Amino acid sequence: MLETSALTKEFRGFRAVSEVDLAVEQGTVHALVGPNGAGKTTLFNLLTGFLTPTSGTIRFDGRDITGQQPEQIAHLGVARSFQITSLFDQMSVVDHVELALASPTGLGYRFWRSAGQMRRFRERAMALLGEVGLADRAGAYAGSLAYGQKRALELALALALDPKLLLLDEPTAGMGLEDVDRTIALVKKVSAGRTVVFVDHNMHVVGSLADTVTVLQSGKVLAQGTYDQVRTDERVVTAYLGQAG
Ligand SMILES: Nc1ncnc2c1ncn2[C@@H]1O[C@H](COP(=O)(O)OP(=O)(O)OP(=O)(O)O)[C@@H](O)[C@H]1O
Numbered sequence: 463m464l465e466t467s468a469l470t471k472e473f474r475g476f477r478a479v480s481e482v483d484l485a486v487e488q489g490t491v492h493a494l495v496g497p498n499g500a501g502k503t504t505l506f507n508l509l510t511g512f513l514t515p516t517s518g519t520i521r522f523d524g525r526d527i528t529g530q531q532p533e534q535i536a537h538l539g540v541a542r543s544f545q546i547t548s549l550f551d552q553m554s555v556v557d558h559v560e561l562a563l564a565s566p567t568g569l570g571y572r573f574w575r576s577a578g579q580m581r582r583f584r585e586r587a588m589a590l591l592g593e594v595g596l597a598d599r600a601g602a603y604a605g606s607l608a609y610g611q612k613r614a615l616e617l618a619l620a621l622a623l624d625p626k627l628l629l630l631d632e633p634t635a636g637m638g639l640e641d642v643d644r645t646i647a648l649v650k651k652v653s654a655g656r657t658v659v660f661v662d663h664n665m666h667v668v669g670s671l672a673d674t675v676t677v678l679q680s681g682k683v684l685a686q687g688t689y690d691q692v693r694t695d696e697r698v699v700t701a702y703l704g705q706a707g
Pocket residue numbers: 473476477478496497498499500501502503504505
């Protein structure tokens with residue numbers, strides 16, 4: 463589904479991502495981990511077209527998408543759920559989802575003229591809210607949601623695009639234990655039959671969700687394999703111990 467080859471991004475000669483080969487099989491959940499500054503966010507930005515690689519290639523679903531714009535990549539079926547919240551406080555939860563459902567049709571940009579037309583997205587919007595556990599908050603303002611619920615809404619917005627590949631940027635960042643476990647269950651549920659790549663610092667989350675794991679350090683792939691394989695890899699243990707102090 464996704465394959466990078468020698469993918470590299472330099473910032474003024476500094477290699478934030480260096481010769482990364484990544485292969486994500488269709489229908490699997492893949493975690494990107496690594497110490498701070500390892501290049502995870504930069505890699506995500508390359509995959510979604512927010513940054514252009516210095517060299518190397520990205521193939522998605524059988525085509526070369528290297529250097530394509532974020533809108534083109536999104537259109538091909540890559541959706542990203544942002545770490546930084548991108549919700550409108552004064553807009554209702556269900557309106558957010560309807561707008562996301564309408565945007566691929568072009569209707570999203572004319573929503574102020576077509577409130578009636580937006581209603582045809584109501585059923586699908588409610589189904590998506592049900593999927594992420596927010597059906598009972600459909601009428602609430604997004605601004606009134608608890609943090610974990612906002613993250614769930616963002617996930618629903620990404621799912622509204624019916625993506626072939628779902629990218630999750632630190633889905634459990636800033637959450638307490640209870641929300642972390644709820645999010646693990648939620649991501650497990652929505653990842654069934656989908657291809658997911660996520661970044662997370664929490665090893666409990668990585669171990670619970672990931673079929674395969676790529677460990678990055680200083681922009682390079684340090685180890686790749688199942689969670690149990692990388693967890694016991696000496697280089698990985700050393701990299702994390704090095705950060706602990
Ligand atoms: N726009 C930029 N210009 C210059 N350097 C950058 C830029 N973006 C990232 N870097 C550098 O590239 C390296 C990798 O950063 P990146 O944010 O990708 O790491 P990360 O693994 O996501 O870290 P974290 O876990 O802290 O989010 C860092 O040293 C960072 O300072």
